Amino acid sequence: MSRYSAFVRILSLALLGAPLAAASPARSADAAPAAAAPVASTSDHTMWDLTDLYATPKAWDESYARTKAAAGQLGAYKGTLGKSAQDLAKALVAISDLNREAARLYTYASLASDQDLRNGPNLERNQQAQALGTQLAESTAWVAPEILQVGAKKIHAFVAADNTLKARFDYFLDNTLRGAPHTLGVEAEGVLASAGSILAQPDTLHSILANAELPVPTVTLSDGTQVKLSQAMYEKYRQSANRADRKLVFDQYWGAWKKFEGTAGSMLTTQVMGDHFTAQSRNFKTALEAAQFPDNMPAAVYRTLVAETNAALPTLYRYLKMRKRLLGITDDLQYYDNYPPMFKLDVQPKFDVADSERITLEALEPLGDDYLNLMRKGFSSNWMSVYPAEGKKLGAYMNPGAYDVHPYLLLNHNGDFTSLSTLAHEWGHAVHSLLADRAQPYEKSNYSTFIAESASIGNEMLLNDYMVAHARDKQEKLYYLSAGLESIRQTFFRQVQFAEFELAIHEELERGKPLSGERMSQMYCNVLRKYYGEAEGVMKINPEYCIEWAVVPHFYYNFYVYQYATSMAGAAELTDQILKEGAPARDRFIKLLSAGGSDYPYELYKRAGIDMATPAPYRALAARMNHLMDEIERLEAEK
Numbered sequence: 001m002s003r004y005s006a007f008v009r010i011l012s013l014a015l016l017g018a019p020l021a022a023a024s025p026a027r028s029a030d031a032a033p034a035a036a037a038p039v040a041s042t043s044d045h046t047m048w049d050l051t052d053l054y055a056t057p058k059a060w061d062e063s064y065a066r067t068k069a070a071a072g073q074l075g076a077y078k079g080t081l082g083k084s085a086q087d088l089a090k091a092l093v094a095i096s097d098l099n100r101e102a103a104r105l106y107t108y109a110s111l112a113s114d115q116d117l118r119n120g121p122n123l124e125r126n127q128q129a130q131a132l133g134t135q136l137a138e139s140t141a142w143v144a145p146e147i148l149q150v151g152a153k154k155i156h157a158f159v160a161a162d163n164t165l166k167a168r169f170d171y172f173l174d175n176t177l178r179g180a181p182h183t184l185g186v187e188a189e190g191v192l193a194s195a196g197s198i199l200a201q202p203d204t205l206h207s208i209l210a211n212a213e214l215p216v217p218t219v220t221l222s223d224g225t226q227v228k229l230s231q232a233m234y235e236k237y238r239q240s241a242n243r244a245d246r247k248l249v250f251d252q253y254w255g256a257w258k259k260f261e262g263t264a265g266s267m268l269t270t271q272v273m274g275d276h277f278t279a280q281s282r283n284f285k286t287a288l289e290a291a292q293f294p295d296n297m298p299a300a301v302y303r304t305l306v307a308e309t310n311a312a313l314p315t316l317y318r319y320l321k322m323r324k325r326l327l328g329i330t331d332d333l334q335y336y337d338n339y340p341p342m343f344k345l346d347v348q349p350k351f352d353v354a355d356s357e358r359i360t361l362e363a364l365e366p367l368g369d370d371y372l373n374l375m376r377k378g379f380s381s382n383w384m385s386v387y388p389a390e391g392k393k394l395g396a397y398m399n400p401g402a403y404d405v406h407p408y409l410l411l412n413h414n415g416d417f418t419s420l421s422t423l424a425h426e427w428g429h430a431v432h433s434l435l436a437d438r439a440q441p442y443e444k445s446n447y448s449t450f451i452a453e454s455a456s457i458g459n460e461m462l463l464n465d466y467m468v469a470h471a472r473d474k475q476e477k478l479y480y481l482s483a484g485l486e487s488i489r490q491t492f493f494r495q496v497q498f499a500e501f502e503l504a505i506h507e508e509l510e511r512g513k514p515l516s517g518e519r520m521s522q523m524y525c526n527v528l529r530k531y532y533g534e535a536e537g538v539m540k541i542n543p544e545y546c547i548e549w550a551v552v553p554h555f556y557y558n559f560y561v562y563q564y565a566t567s568m569a570g571a572a573e574l575t576d577q578i579l580k581e582g583a584p585a586r587d588r589f590i591k592l593l594s595a596g597g598s599d600y601p602y603e604l605y606k607r608a609g610i611d612m613a614t615p616a617p618y619r620a621l622a623a624r625m626n627h628l629m630d631e632i633e634r635l636e637a638e639k
């Protein structure tokens with residue numbers, strides 16, 4: 001996931017989610033920022049080279065000025081869309097070309113900013129790029145109403161008569177016509193587009209607090225090691241074999257967030273209010289309905305996902321009981337016991353970047369040479385920012401915003417198996433973007449979030465199977481089997497857990513009830529207790545840890561998290577088909593990725609042979625989890 005998603009998200013305000021005009025919710029900032037040098041490449045390809053986007057900050061400034069000026073001229077096309085097919089094509093091409101350049105401007109600015117969130121000039125440039133996106137949304141707010149005024153019959157005739165419309169804009173035009181009940185008048189569309197600057201602020205504020213300004217506690221571990229608990233260090237030491245250290249890390253890290261419970265609650269409440277405002281403005285009953293409309297997503301997908309996940313909770317409980325037994329815990333299993341490996345290795349495996357790239361290529365061999373060659377090209381280029389650094393954005397993402405250049409990847413690689421798996425995951429996103437960009441025009445390249453995790457999670461599953469198959473001994477095989485289990489817990493059950501909480505806080509607001517940080521922690525506790533079986537005696541949930549919701553950035557992405565879980569179920573079925581069928585299934589998979597945003601994602605999945613509104617994919621994933629546990633128990637019995 002990338003912050004580029006936030007840039008394209010505002011489009012739903014103006015053009016109902018079609019990838020014609022990317023725009024950003026951010027505050028307007030017209031003053032030119034001070035120059036800041038782009039991050040330079042290094043010889044080992046572990047630092048991205050932003051000069052592929054713009055040679056210098058001055059070149060960025062010049063492109064920004066040209067694009068901003070051109071955006072101000074788009075009103076000249078107003079009133080021309082119904083004259084002829086050629087006039088419609090001319091207007092849409094002009095808008096699309098400006099949006100393509102705006103996306104490239106934003107990609108440069110956001111990457112430079114994320115490299116060091118303390119850098120003022122880069123933060124200013126990032127604000128400028130976001131504001132430009134908002135300006136473009138404002139400047140094109142008349143497009144959807146005018147298309148609807150022209151009428152479906154005439155628009156379809158124009159598409160049939162013009163090759164440019166047919167090749168580049170047919171899907172956008174169909175989607176716009178479908179959105180008639182939720183499209184407002186020109187003036188109202190302009191107001192909604194202008195609101196994008198305000199609606200983006202909760203995400204921006206959360207990122208600054210979480211990544212740069214939250215006071216980080218320092219703890220002393222049982223062996224005397226002092227650790228400053230940044231998110232990266234928290235994620236490392238929550239895996240400690242020493243249970244007292246795990247508890248200390250949890251107590252201190254979540255205690256630091258607990259002090260900002262009110263602030264975090266206000267930020268997320270503002271996000272939920274913004275989602276509700278947009279939904280109401282567009283005549284949707286709920287924020288979830290509004291979020292699913294651009295993808296034409298059947299409501300049955302969300303309902304089936306949640307129902308099947310709840311039905312599969314006994315499988316999760318089985319895993320947690322196995323974890324308790326293997327960790328030798330004799331009292332209550334606690335939330336901080338989720339992360340240490342169930343199987344210890346005498347020497348913890350380490351993977352530098354070169355190892356991670358080599359192993360990933362070997363593991364993904366079933367995906368074929370075309371897929372692997374795209375990855376090899378990226379590995380040999382300066383497309384990644386690999387290592388942690390002070391002020392750098394935490395986590396990992398792939399940014400596909402520069403259609404005419406290449407994807408960029410941010411990692412925080414620390415040499416463990418999680419880092420290896422993360423590299424494989426993010427390169428799944430990158431190859432997906434490369435395939436879509438190669439096969440589709442710009443206007444159809446921006447694939448849905450619903451499809452976006454298919455390649456990345458599929459990569460993780462193939463990697464895990466590879467590591468199990470190539471383990472040096474039984475103990476290492478058990479280690480990787482347990483890692484596969486934990487991946488399903490975090491990417492499937494945990495994401496649906498997030499999705500239930502996200503829906504709950506939206507529904508709370510929609511019922512007219514107030515939200516606060518304290519109330520959100522109570523609601524999150526209720527979800528945790530269900531998912532981790534507190535009533536069934538599986539795990540005890542400490543209420544102090546229920547502030548966990550405050551750190552999750554995906555709650556600012558408008559019903560994004562449930563699509564992680566659907567993607568994992570889809571990826572499990574796709575990779576299983578590839579391993580069983582070979583080339584035919586692989587071709588369907590590549591075709592799915594290459595389709596980009598050329599059709600609705602639910603339909604694209606169905607063409608690949610998977611119906612995400614039925615129980616089958618989710619039950620298959622639960623079966624995979626049970627199979628992994630069966631293998632662990634079989635190997636244990638052999639010992």
